[in-house]
Amino acid sequence: MNQSSLTDVDWSKIPAPTDDGGAAHLTGMTIPPVRLRATDDTSVALSALEGRTVVFAYPRTGEPGKIGLVDDWDMIPGARGCTPQTCAFRDLFAELKAAGAAQVFGLSTQSNAYQTEMASRLHLPFPVLSDEALELTHALRLPTMSVAGLTLIKRLALIIDDARITHVFYPVFPPDRNAGDVLEWLQANPRKDESASK
Numbered sequence: 001m002n003q004s005s006l007t008d009v010d011w012s013k014i015p016a017p018t019d020d021g022g023a024a025h026l027t028g029m030t031i032p033p034v035r036l037r038a039t040d041d042t043s044v045a046l047s048a049l050e051g052r053t054v055v056f057a058y059p060r061t062g063e064p065g066k067i068g069l070v071d072d073w074d075m076i077p078g079a080r081g082c083t084p085q086t087c088a089f090r091d092l093f094a095e096l097k098a099a100g101a102a103q104v105f106g107l108s109t110q111s112n113a114y115q116t117e118m119a120s121r122l123h124l125p126f127p128v129l130s131d132e133a134l135e136l137t138h139a140l141r142l143p144t145m146s147v148a149g150l151t152l153i154k155r156l157a158l159i160i161d162d163a164r165i166t167h168v169f170y171p172v173f174p175p176d177r178n179a180g181d182v183l184e185w186l187q188a189n190p191r192k193d194e195s196a197s198k
Helices: 080-091 093-098 113-121 137-142 175-187
Strands: 035-038 043-046 050-056 104-109 128-130 144-147 150-153 156-161 164-169
Touching: 050 080, 050 175, 080 093, 080 104, 080 175, 093 104, 093 175, 104 113, 104 150, 113 128, 156 175, 164 175
Parallel strands: 050 104, 104 128
Antiparallel strands: 035 043, 035 128, 050 156, 144 150, 156 164
8 A cells, every 4th residue: 555645544443452451561670771773873871861851752754655564554543643743843843842751762773874864754853762673672671562573662652761761651552642742741850950869
């Protein structure tokens, strides 16, 4: 099936993912020292970042006019919507930063070359991380799906404070509302200024 539009989606016709418990263990976990290649040509270790980090993960973005991974991609719960999710984080990037996100990253198991084309095409103001070798995915036991022989991360978002996961958004639906939900959570849960308590 040709993906003529990656952003115009009637979510009422897309099956919503259910909470399968695949992310229940993540809150409170410490991020392992795994380095991932980013679309800004850096190597990022989420475990080394200070402050509050937002990471949103998705199965895989498509390319306009290209054939979908499988014919029934839209009917796989949680599969469709990676580009709308990414664009929503792009559009709310300034607000997310203002609400306390020191860093924002996208994350998928797609190759860095694929992600870099997408980041350029969508004019993303934040880097996207490639976990093509599944190092972080396996270390954190992130929920995954297998499609066409590929291991893909199920859609979720993580709030990470000084290398510890403090909040998880899972399942995520509709995908284009994820950034707004994250923003609301950040605004309602500001980081406590540690220096003020010393």
